[in-house]
Amino acid sequence: MAALLSPSRWWPVLKREWLLYHLGDPVFRFMFEPPPANEWVALDCETTGLNVRTDEIIAIGAVRIVGQRIMTSERLEVLVRPERGVSAESVRIHRLRERDVAEGLPIDEALKRLMHFIGSRPLVGYYLEFDVAMLNRALFPMLGQGLPQPKIEVSGLYYDHKFRQLPAHQRQAGASIDLRFATMMNDLGLPLRDAHDALNDAVMAALAFVKLRQLRGG
Template sequence: MNSESWWKNMLPQWPRAQWRRFSDRYCHGQGPYAHLFAPYDGDQVVAIDCETTGLDCRTAELVSIAAVVVKGGRVLSSQSLDVKLAPPDSLDEDSIRIHRLRPVDLEGGESVRDALDSLLTFIGNRPLVGWCVAFDVAMINRYLRPLMGFDLPNGTIELSALYQKKMRYWQPDLTPDLRFDAMAGALQVPVLGRHTARGDAVTSALMYLQLQKPTFG
């Protein structure tokens, strides 16, 4: 059986997302982005956040991306990325009220391609952690696949799922509030620069560290 026939036979047996990951690894595993597809065996994670012009990843556009490294029980603020993009066409008053980035604040911002290059260089193949991290990844992939031909292969850790699981042990009689600010408050983490990519990334990193503790309070 040739390789093309093998691929076609495998396609119906795998979920679409799993097939896409395999296909991306096959196509890019030997190229300039090969390191992104290698298994990660280190002790770091990267907290990530995106600010966008909306909440629908099919139509919203990226405004800024930030990421910060977590290692050894510490948030390494000196190892961080904070990228503002050129003003997107869909930037309007509604989104500006949330992230407070006006067109004038984004003058000289990076192109999407340059921003993605910076992001891939920074995160490498380390796992990504965030609140509603699937949305951030989906936003990045919406640009990444057309430009570079693959989705982010990094593993992800969803803070709200981790928080919910931990709270079953810490406070089993309470129903956890999974909103960002509520989680931060319950975990006694300061909310830094809410609705800024860097602030939300650092706050997410601090929440992740709290959730690594065996006990709470």
Template sequence: MFETFFKNWNRKKLKDKKYDFLFHEPTVDEYICLDCETSGLNPRKDEILSIGAVHIKGNKILMRKTFYVFVKPSKHIAEESIKIHQIRPIDLENGLDPQDAIYQLLDFIGSRPIVGYYIKFDVAIISKYTKKFIGIKLPNETIEVSSMYYKTRKRSSDYEFIDLKFDTILKNLNIPALGKHDALNDAIMTSMIFLKLKDVTPAKTTFYTN
């Protein structure tokens, strides 16, 4: 009941009714897996530099339906940041204006649930832009693959440590590493994690978050 109230309240704040489709009932068994490369780890002050996303339908990653853009930042990128995401200023020269990038992303996502690794961060920084451009935070449900992985690991006690590092999850699930800090590659690898875990995550638990 509360979720319905919040959804309707959020919907009323939508500035551009063109994007009302974000609140439509999603198609069953379709998902969007996405990843953002950013100038830092603070959603309030840092910016998106690239976005990669893929469409999942059933148990397939639709490689013909991918989304990958560079986004022009409003300020100079710190050297420390470049060392991490390896995106150079020259890579961003022909990047999209943030508003165009976000609008294209919303069209790609639709109302589908969004899959990701520590997806709350990606949604938080995307929502900073959507709130500015269309008046609302990204309303889609999210699915956290690290949570799914955690719930499928056998433990001898509730206090046993579970390594949730991305590389560890890939290795334990026998998923090939495609190369780090590339938003599209990260989205593809995360999609493979999701598909490996989708049917083995305990039914009594949920991997959806708001």
């Protein structure tokens, strides 16, 4: 009886039911279904800046991962039309000009496409917390909540991989590990695509995820 009452058993069920009850649009209940076995979605967003409260999403890239394969034929790549335009500083980073995003999708339509693409699959990304925060801010008016899928941080997997390789004395001393994207990709022997392109960044995160799973034996 004690096992049946364990919080580790009933809490996830209770949380799921609470989120479903408060879901702003029941059309998106599918995000709470059990995910397809051994599948993930790597994603990345390009934005007008790094302020999650005021900046806007201007591009979303996502690609499905099935087992050890990156399904580049099953990808999502959309431009999003911002409400407040694009600054010259942000153009220098992602090379998306005002006229490039002028014909982009409204954010609500872009998010609907993204949610249908993701389904209930766990999310993978490099510094994914920022992308999810930007997406969730835009999703709250529509759903009353953010993306419910599990999130997997590639830089965290890489940190664990490198930490396991350190001698005991360096672990105890708290040796620093370089988590820069280019460093990680080079160390894993993976190709670098042009950065600050949403789809390219999603594909590179997917490559790193698959390689790190292989190294872990997962």
